[in-house]
Amino acid sequence: QVQLVESGGGLVQAGGSLRLSCAASGSIISFNVMGWYRQAPGKQREPVATITSSGSTNYADSVKGRFTISRDNAKNTMYLQMSSLKPEDTAVYYCYAAGRVSYWGQGTQVTVSS
Secondary structure (H helix, E strand, O other): OOOEEEEOOEEEEOOOOEEEEEEEOOOOOOOOEEEEEEEOOOOOOEEEEEEEOOOOEEEOOOOOOOEEEEEEHHHOEEEEEEOOOOHHHOEEEEEEEEOOOEEEOOOEEEEEEO
């Protein structure tokens, strides 16, 4: 059983930056895919970015060029660097890790004010 804990969320003005972290309680080497989802009030949870064990990344069109996903296997941590934030990025951000079993974090709130 692996626990994922997100941190780094908060309130930021439009145009600002935040870096989210997803710390795992165990090794993340075995996770083929890790990523971030977000859920805004009244909306469905949507994928934001993914990163494979080989380092390949994929982004939602809405965040391309503004967000960067990375993972540090030595620190058992995944990151999401968010820049040029917009009010529409406001949501609860969840990290997940997929291997033989999938795990989700509890979420961290990101609020972008206009």
